[in-house]
Amino acid sequence: MEEHALSLYELNALVKRSINTCMPDTYWVQAELSDVRSNYSGHCYLEFVQKEPRGNKLIAKQGGLSGAMFSAC
Numbered sequence: 001m002e003e004h005a006l007s008l009y010e011l012n013a014l015v016k017r018s019i020n021t022c023m024p025d026t027y028w029v030q031a032e033l034s035d036v037r038s039n040y041s042g043h044c045y046l047e048f049v050q051k052e053p054r055g056n057k058l059i060a061k062q063g064g065l066s067g068a069m070f071s072a073c
Contacts, residue, residue: 031062 006014035047050060 031060034061035063 031048031050034049037045047063049058052059
């Protein structure tokens with residue numbers, strides 16, 4: 001079997017198509033904002049977490065650039 005290496009662009013496009021196919025609707029996500037960082041260029045980086053309902057154990061974590069994934073800052 002011949003292997004084909006994907007470029008980062010191709011991988012991102014594949015993931016986007018897959019998500020749009022499986023989850024075509026709009027969803028609201030409830031999470032805790034755990035960190036906000038901005039750099040010299042003015043970009044704002046957000047980090048969200050979810051903890052167990054009983055306790056403080058981290059069960060999910062997601063970071064991203066504001067505007068790319070989220071509307072904030």
